[in-house]
Amino acid sequence: MPKIVDHHKQKEKLAEAAWRVILREGMERASVRNIAEEAGLSAGSLRHYFSTQSELLAFSMEMVSVRVKERIRGLPFTGEPIADAQLLLWELLPIDEERRAEMAVWLAFTAKALSDPLLQPLKDEIYAEMKLGMVSVIEELFNRYHSTASKEERALEAERLYALLDGLAIHSIMKPAEVDAGVMKSVIKQHINSICRNDPAAGG
Amino acid sequence: MPKIVDHHKQKEKLAEAAWRVILREGMERASVRNIAEEAGLSAGSLRHYFSTQSELLAFSMEMVSVRVKERIRGLPFTGEPIADAQLLLWELLPIDEERRAEMAVWLAFTAKALSDPLLQPLKDEIYAEMKLGMVSVIEELFNRYHSTASKEERALEAERLYALLDGLAIHSIMKPAEVDAGVMKSVIKQHINSICRNDPAAGG
């Protein structure tokens, strides 16, 4: 009896429209009407899928993280700590236009999450997941190249790596010409190299 | 003849009110009316000092950078590279409540600058100044502890240090409990130590 429309597909379409608006005009222009128009729908239709603006934005933010996680799951990890670390870290940096856009949108969401209670849980969740990822990267590297390191030193190194990663990403968003893919990759290589300095074969 | 009101003092008062609103309710609530009310003025009076909202925000953003620069100028530098580096880097991190608030406001401005043309020049200017600061820190450290490093390596190290600094600051704003002053200081020490690893006396 009903008109069949893939509910979830429509929500994804709206979330992607939200990304484009945020990317092009900033978060303050991400109104219900603007996003609906970007998606080619009326504001009334949008409201049929998301009853509030916050719901839409939360879904849109979550979709970014889901996409990134899917890509990470598909990475061809080898088991070699340094190669795997580079593979993961590069995936988390804005090294091409698609990832640049993604990261810019993510940044806008994160900034909004600082004052929007509805976005905070997801922000915290992602922070925790990222931190876990960094911890496991450091564990892999240290177990192979720096096994004498203490537990505290490893925790510190994980936070250092995570901060470096986010700092690089933000700088690349702010100054794409100065901090391009080459610079970011070099810095990451340098960092991994300096962590694994006990092994002369490390880095490259 | 005229009522004498310190024009500049009033502008500073409004800029500080803007900080408080942004900190408490986020950038999207930083309307002319809200800021005026926070400062205890009417919106009409505010407009007498800033004819547009962008002007007010730009001034408010600039005031953050001026304050930070003033504090840096007043730092008791000693001439010893490691001590001076720590002194400068800690000053640029949100290590206490005042600096935390300042950094949160700065972050909000930076995020807005990505889509607001009026704020971009200042954002770029500060980025360049910070980068220069990082370059000079690295130069000092390398000239003393790692003088064999190439020009390229030094440039890379400057970007690495800057990214680490901003990443730490953002993480501390996002998760104050996890990334507190102690963690930030330890990470910075660890980083300086790893840069100056040629000298056994380095770090501490």
Next chain:
DNA sequence: TTTAATTTAGCACAACTGTATTAAAACATC
């Protein structure tokens, strides 16, 4: 074709936005 469920469009509403204009209030000089 009729029926019924679902999606869509459009308008209404109150609140808020930036900006402009205008009149009142405040006060240093004469």
Next chain:
DNA sequence: GATGTTTTAATACAGTTGTGCTAAATTAAA
């Protein structure tokens, strides 16, 4: 105290915001 300039306050306006509600369009099943 009167004068004249600056600061302040208040209002107006057009546009946008989020959200609620209603009616029309669409379409699978009977």
